[in-house]
Amino acid sequence: MRIKVTKLLNTRVGGAHTTYQTGAVREPGDEIEVTGTVQGEELDGNNTWYKVGDDANSHYWSGGAEQIDGVGSNYQQWMIDLNLPEIWGRYAGTGVGVAVVDTGIAPGITDLFYNQSKYYVYGDNVEIKDNAGHGTFCASLVGLRNTSGNYVGVAPGCNLFACKISEKRTFENTERDAQRYADAINWCAKKTDIHIVSISWSSSISNAATLSLIQEAINNAVANNKIVVCSIGNSIVYGDTRKYYPACLKNTIGVGMVPDKENGDPCINEFLSVVTNGSQIKSYNQNNELIADSGSSFATAITSGIIALMIQKMNFSYSFAAITEKLAAMTQKTTFIITEDGSSQVSFDLPLLKPELLLNFFNDVV
Numbered sequence: 001m002r003i004k005v006t007k008l009l010n011t012r013v014g015g016a017h018t019t020y021q022t023g024a025v026r027e028p029g030d031e032i033e034v035t036g037t038v039q040g041e042e043l044d045g046n047n048t049w050y051k052v053g054d055d056a057n058s059h060y061w062s063g064g065a066e067q068i069d070g071v072g073s074n075y076q077q078w079m080i081d082l083n084l085p086e087i088w089g090r091y092a093g094t095g096v097g098v099a100v101v102d103t104g105i106a107p108g109i110t111d112l113f114y115n116q117s118k119y120y121v122y123g124d125n126v127e128i129k130d131n132a133g134h135g136t137f138c139a140s141l142v143g144l145r146n147t148s149g150n151y152v153g154v155a156p157g158c159n160l161f162a163c164k165i166s167e168k169r170t171f172e173n174t175e176r177d178a179q180r181y182a183d184a185i186n187w188c189a190k191k192t193d194i195h196i197v198s199i200s201w202s203s204s205i206s207n208a209a210t211l212s213l214i215q216e217a218i219n220n221a222v223a224n225n226k227i228v229v230c231s232i233g234n235s236i237v238y239g240d241t242r243k244y245y246p247a248c249l250k251n252t253i254g255v256g257m258v259p260d261k262e263n264g265d266p267c268i269n270e271f272l273s274v275v276t277n278g279s280q281i282k283s284y285n286q287n288n289e290l291i292a293d294s295g296s297s298f299a300t301a302i303t304s305g306i307i308a309l310m311i312q313k314m315n316f317s318y319s320f321a322a323i324t325e326k327l328a329a330m331t332q333k334t335t336f337i338i339t340e341d342g343s344s345q346v347s348f349d350l351p352l353l354k355p356e357l358l359l360n361f362f363n364d365v366v
Contacts, residue, residue: 002068003050005030009064016040016049016059023058031068032060033147036092036157051094051157053113053145075151078277078302083359084154091362093155093308095316097194098142100301101184102135102201104128104164106286109136111145111153114160120187121164122180128162132169133285135162137293138200140283141301142308150290152283154305157312161194163187165201175207178214181246185217189224195311195318197226198304200297202233202244215249222251222320227307231300232256233267239338239346240267247271253307253324255300258352259336263294268348273324274331276302276353306358313362330357 009030011023016038026032035053043061050065052058067089075085104121105114105128119128130136143160144153163184171177181199188197205211218228232254233244247254248271256266257278266275278299280292310326311318331351339345359365 003032003034003060003065004068005032005065007064009060012059012061013056015057016051016061018043020059023056026060032065034060035145035147036088036094037062037090038094038157048090051092053147053157074149076282078281079151081277081355082306082353083355086359087309087362088156091309091312092157093143093305093312094157096155096158096196096308096311097161097191098155098158098196098198098304098308099161099163099188099191099194100135100139100142101163101165101181101188101197101199102130102138103132103166103169104130104135105139105160105162106130106133106136106288109140109284109288110148110150112136112140112143112160112284113145114139114162118191119162119164120184122166122183126164126167128164130164130286131167133287134169134200134297135164136286137283138198138297138301141281141298142198142305144284150282152290154302155308158305158308159193161188161191171203174203174205175210178203178205178207178210178245182213182217185214185221185228185246189217189221189226194226195316196304196307197221197228198301199228199230199246200300202231202247202296204242205245211245211249214246218246218249218251225319227253227320227323229253229255229300229304229307231296232269232272234295235265235267240265241269242267243269243271251320253303253327255296255303256350257294257296257299259338259348259350260294261339265338266296266299268350273351274303274327274353275299275350278302303353310361326361330354330361332357
């Protein structure tokens with residue numbers, strides 16, 4: 001988000017209040033990149049402040065500046081489709097902690113900030129550094145700051161945490177390694193500053209004991225007021241209904257991509273809670289390259305970012321039941337025709353996230 005100063009404006013270092021230290025004085029016409037808005041001291045009837053997201057925790061009172069993002073901004077089309085630029089005028093997921101359970105996170109990524117002292121890795125000699133790229137791609141979608149001109153992060157004001165459960169894009173031994181889901185989720189459950197556990201990594205697991213461990217961890221996380229968001233998986237066969245985990249366990253929000261003949265379809269089963277954009281989504285890989293990719297993994301990261309915006313909107317007064325209820329109210333059963341060359345058409349009614357219903361939530365329209 002970008003703002004233009006309209007009158008002499010003090011930089012407030014440390015918070016959204018005039019009692020905080022005064023930094024540089026910004027003059028009319030100055031343009032400043034900010035991550036979003038927060039509620040702070042009320043001045044002249046206006047308590048909205050712009051948050052920069054820098055190390056100094058700088059803020060600017062919105063009464064002395066105006067948002068100048070517009071048609072020319074470098075938004076991705078799916079962001080416009082979901083009305084995110086309008087939502088970002090008030091909410092950026094500020095203060096919401098999101099843990100991304102995946103292949104880790106790469107250092108040195110443009111605008112990607114995460115907690116470098118508090119993270120989970122699956123072994124004593126394992127580094128959090130992402131060598132596969134999937135974790136970095138998903139983390140960027142959740143919470144990239146969006147200050148460099150490339151709009152990627154859905155909740156640019158959130159606090160990111162990284163959980164590494166694999167070095168590669170697949171487990172070496174799924175039945176053995178899948179217990180890492182439980183370990184990572186339980187780690188998140190203990191952290192009071194984590195609110196969302198985003199798992200874009202899905203696996204086919206047949207071991208009942210392993211599934212029980214993961215279910216217990218999810219239940220533990222929900223009992224500690226965490227929202228567990230999981231990828232439903234991508235179809236391998238035509239009209240794929242197979243179950244991938246952890247999404248197909250209780251107390252999760254299962255997310256799939258909108259079916260797209262060119263870019264893929266989600267798995268379709270009773271655990272699918274919402275479908276949203278997942279085709280040709282741009283984000284950063286481990287080499288700091290902005291690339292496009294498709295899949296339910298990325299629809300999951302987008303949904304986790306949206307839930308971060310929701311939690312800020314709800315002033316952190318939320319529960320798993322409340323989030324799932326409100327998210328369901330933003331969806332509408334929509335018929336999708338899924339075809340494959342040489343096969344007959346099959347139709348599915350899927351819970352599509354509707355942009356107008358999403359915007360209604362943030363505008364308090366009942």
